[in-house]
Amino acid sequence: MTDMPPKNIVLIGFMASGKSSIGRELSQILSYPLIDTDNLVVQRAGKSIPQIFADEGEDCFRDHESAVLHALIDQKAVRHIIATGGGIIERPENRDLLRQLGYVVWLIVSPSEILRRTSRNKERPLLNNDNPEDTINTLLDHRTPIYKASAHEEIETDNLTFPEIATGIIESGRYFFSHL
Ligand code: S3P
Numbered sequence: 001m002t003d004m005p006p007k008n009i010v011l012i013g014f015m016a017s018g019k020s021s022i023g024r025e026l027s028q029i030l031s032y033p034l035i036d037t038d039n040l041v042v043q044r045a046g047k048s049i050p051q052i053f054a055d056e057g058e059d060c061f062r063d064h065e066s067a068v069l070h071a072l073i074d075q076k077a078v079r080h081i082i083a084t085g086g087g088i089i090e091r092p093e094n095r096d097l098l099r100q101l102g103y104v105v106w107l108i109v110s111p112s113e114i115l116r117r118t119s120r121n122k123e124r125p126l127l128n129n130d131n132p133e134d135t136i137n138t139l140l141d142h143r144t145p146i147y148k149a150s151a152h153e154e155i156e157t158d159n160l161t162f163p164e165i166a167t168g169i170i171e172s173g174r175y176f177f178s179h180l
Contacts, residue, residue, distance in 0.1 A: 008032075008080045008102030009173055012147060014140060015086040015124055016117035017107040018157055018165070023083035025166040035077070037084045040068040053125035062091050069097040077101065087126070089143065095150040103173045106151035107165070110158050111136055152176060 009026060011019040020036060027034040038049060041064040045052050052061050065088050072082070082101060088094050098104050114136050118127055127135055148154065153172050157165055 007177055008077060008082050009169060010082045010084065010098050010102050010104045011107060012084050012089060012098065012104060012150060013086065013107035014109060014114055014136075014143065014147075015127070016114050017086070017109040018162065019083040019086075019107060022107060022157075022162055022165050022169070023081045025162045026081045026169060029166055029170065030079075030081070032079045032081050034081045034083065035072070037065060037068050037082065037088060040071075041065060041085070044068060048123075050123060050125050050128075058087075058126075062087070062094075066091055066094055066097070069094055069101070073097060073100055087139075087143075089146045089150045095146070098150060099152070103153070103176050104151045105169050105173075106147045106154040108147075108154055108156045108158075111140060113158060114140075 009032070011023055013019055020034075023034045023036070026032065041052070041061065042048060044064055044067065045056075047055070049061070052064065065085060069088075072080075084098070088098070111133075115133055118124060118132065118136070122128055126139070129135060153169070153176070155165060155168060160168075
């Protein structure tokens with residue numbers, strides 16, 4: 001599992017689709033460092049995600065996300081696993097930046113599983129309302145075609161373990177990079 005070309009694997013997908021967990025799995029198998037764009041945004045802003053949304057609004061949060069992607073491209077990051085925030089594809093500019101960074105994989109998870117996983121914590125400002133289920137469905141309707149258009153590869157994750165998903169990504173990534 002060592003001969004991947006010097007490019008990154010970029011994980012996109014809805015909130016709670018397993019980007020961080022699968023990112024950790026990939027990072028362990030390939031010995032590539034894991035970068036999480038949410039963490040980079042928090043470092044850059046000097047405050048938590050709920051606080052950024054409360055003080056500056058969603059638009060400014062998206063500005064931070066774009067700045068973080070630009071910085072990764074400027075640093076010429078290679079051989080990293082990049083886990084992203086679920087809404088990073090909302091900005092057309094970011095879709096292009098993600099694909100410049102490497103192999104973009106969309107992790108698909110069912111709405112019921114998203115609801116189950118996200119109900120466990122309150123760290124996601126977009127779902128802190130009276131009807132998170134409705135919000136999830138509305139956002140999914142809007143974002144699904146955007147994830148599809150942004151990704152090189154998509155994976156239905158509901159019935160797979162993290163190691164199974166990671167192995168699939170590594171195999172398809174190897175194929176992708178060898179045909180560039
Ligand atoms: C968001 C997803 C979150 C975080 C922020 C906004 C979104 O990341 O970036 O709360 O718009 O879907 P996760 O996908 O890691 O939950």
